[in-house]
Amino acid sequence: MRAPRPCGVCGAAGAAKYRCPRCAAAYCSVPCCRIHRERCTPEPEPEPGRSAAGQASPGGPSRPAQQGASPWSVEDILTEDAEQDRVPLQKLKLLGESEELRGLLLNPHLRQLLLTIDQAEDKSSLMKKYMQEPLFVEFADCCLRIVEPPEKENILPE
Template sequence: ERCAPPREPPAEERAAPRAPPAGSDWSVADILEEEDEQDRVPVQRLRRLGESEELRGLLLNPHLRQLLLSIDQAEEKSSLLRRFMQEPLFVEFADCCLRIVEPPEKENVLPE
C-alpha cells in the first residue's frame, strides 16, 4: 500500500496566525512569528505602563477611551489604526506608551 504525502496548507493559512478560540488560554508567544521577535517588549517593561501617572492621566480623557474601544471592537483594526495615527490625541497616547517601554537613551540627551 502506498500512503499519500501529507497535504501542506495553502500559503495564506501558513502565514496567518490563528486566533485562539474564545475563552481559551493563550500567550503572546502563541501569536508572534519568529520575525516578530524583535518587536517583542519584555513583560517587566510592559508593567511600567500600569505604573505611569502620565499614561493614567491621558486615559482619563473620554475621547481617547472611545478611540481605544473603537480599535478593540473593530473588524479592520489595521486600517482604523492608520486613520487614528492622524489624530493628535492618539499620537500623544502612542508616543507616551513608547517613551515608557523604550525610554530615550541617556547618551542622546543633553545635560541641563
C-alpha cells in the same frame, strides 16, 4: 507553532489571541473577555493525587494564578507569530505604573478610540487613521517613551 484557536465566546474561527488566566479558555477581544469573565468557572486541577505536589512547588505545572503570582503570562497575550514584536513584561508593567499614562486614559474620547480599535476588523487601517488624531498620537508617544525611553544623543563638543 500553535494553531489559531476559535473564540470560545463568539466562535470566530482562528481569532482567539488571548486566554483566560483562570481556566485557559480562548477568546478574541475585550467584549468576549467580559462575557467570558461573567461565566468563567476555573477547571479543577487534573489528577488529584498530583495537585498537592503541584501546589507545593513554585516551578510546578500548576497555573501562576493559583500560586499567588501574576494571573496572566505573556503567552496569554501574544501568539507565537507576534513574538518578534514582544515587549518584555517588565517594561509592560511600567505602563501600569505611569501617572502620565493614567492621566491620558482619563479622557473619554481616548478611551473610545481605543475601544473602537479593539473591536475593529481592520485594526491596521484604523490605527493609521488615528495616528492623524493628536490625542491618539500623544497616547502612543507616551506609551513608547515608557517602554522604549529615548536614548541620550551623543553630542560632540565643538
